Amino acid sequence: MNILFIGDVMGRAGRGLLKGYLKDLKQEYQSDFTIVNGENASGYTGLSRSSYDELISAGADMITMGNHVWAKKEIFTYIEQVDNLLRPANYFAPCPGRGWQVVRVNKTVRIGVVNLSGTVGMDNLENPFLTFDKIYENLENACDIIIVDFHAEATSEKIAFSYYASGRASAVLGTHTHVQTADERILAGGTAAITDVGMTGPYEGVIGIDKDIIIKSFKTKRPVKFELAGGRRQINGVSMTFDNNFKPSKIERIYRLYD
Numbered sequence: 001m002n003i004l005f006i007g008d009v010m011g012r013a014g015r016g017l018l019k020g021y022l023k024d025l026k027q028e029y030q031s032d033f034t035i036v037n038g039e040n041a042s043g044y045t046g047l048s049r050s051s052y053d054e055l056i057s058a059g060a061d062m063i064t065m066g067n068h069v070w071a072k073k074e075i076f077t078y079i080e081q082v083d084n085l086l087r088p089a090n091y092f093a094p095c096p097g098r099g100w101q102v103v104r105v106n107k108t109v110r111i112g113v114v115n116l117s118g119t120v121g122m123d124n125l126e127n128p129f130l131t132f133d134k135i136y137e138n139l140e141n142a143c144d145i146i147i148v149d150f151h152a153e154a155t156s157e158k159i160a161f162s163y164y165a166s167g168r169a170s171a172v173l174g175t176h177t178h179v180q181t182a183d184e185r186i187l188a189g190g191t192a193a194i195t196d197v198g199m200t201g202p203y204e205g206v207i208g209i210d211k212d213i214i215i216k217s218f219k220t221k222r223p224v225k226f227e228l229a230g231g232r233r234q235i236n237g238v239s240m241t242f243d244n245n246f247k248p249s250k251i252e253r254i255y256r257l258y259d
């Protein structure tokens with residue numbers, strides 16, 4: 001069983017890359033199930049219904065989100081109407097949508113996908129560690145493989161969570177910083193982990209935004225209007241392989257550049 005995970009898709013550039021190349025990547029990595037973080041796919045924040053449709057037709061089987069989940073207001077309603085779009089599970093109840101889901105892949109394998117937000121340098125949501133404990137009670141006997149998208153700022157929180165969930169989650173994949181880390185590994189408990197998967201979109205900006213605009217913002221500390229960076233583009237992701245006992249045997253970083 002191979003699972004492909006694509007890091008935060010940024011704007012039109014990111015959507016265009018998936019439209020052009022995701023099917024090839026799925027073929028190359030023999031992906032049975034593909035998860036895409038879509039929190040920046042419309043403009044540079046949020047996910048409109050039309051961008052959601054684009055990601056699904058590009059080949060995403062499940063879309064996870066993050067702190068920008070509510071940026072496009074229409075998601076408040078359509079998140080209830082689709083069955084493959086998750087928002088962080090640790091938003092306070094009541095909250096539209098759902099934070100975890102189980103899907104059946106290749107008819108027999110039950111994959112649970114969980115979306116959580118960190119709380120260090122982020123919104124102060126429910127504790128993600130304790131939220132995972134509660135979700136795991138539902139997933140423990142209902143899943144063969146559990147994949148967590150842990151959307152967080154602090155490397156410490158992401159690494160701590162990966163150890164905390166080791167032996168329960170099959171993979172803990174960090175998102176949100178848009179910068180891929182080189183620490184992919186399989187923890188002793190049988191959990192594939194990486195601190196940040198990275199971003200899919202512009203390569204020559206500042207985490208996706210035009211670099212001159214961001215430099216001006218840092219220099220002047222006055223409000224600026226964000227625009228996506230031009231130039232070369234990147235697809236960031238990881239591919240994971242699970243053995244017949246559903247334990248991870250391989251996690252491989254993907255970092256591709258395109259003109």
Ligand SMILES: [Fe+2]
Nearest residue numbers: 008039040176
């Ligand atoms: Fe992001």
Ligand SMILES: [Fe+2]
Nearest residue numbers: 066067068176
């Ligand atoms: Fe984020």
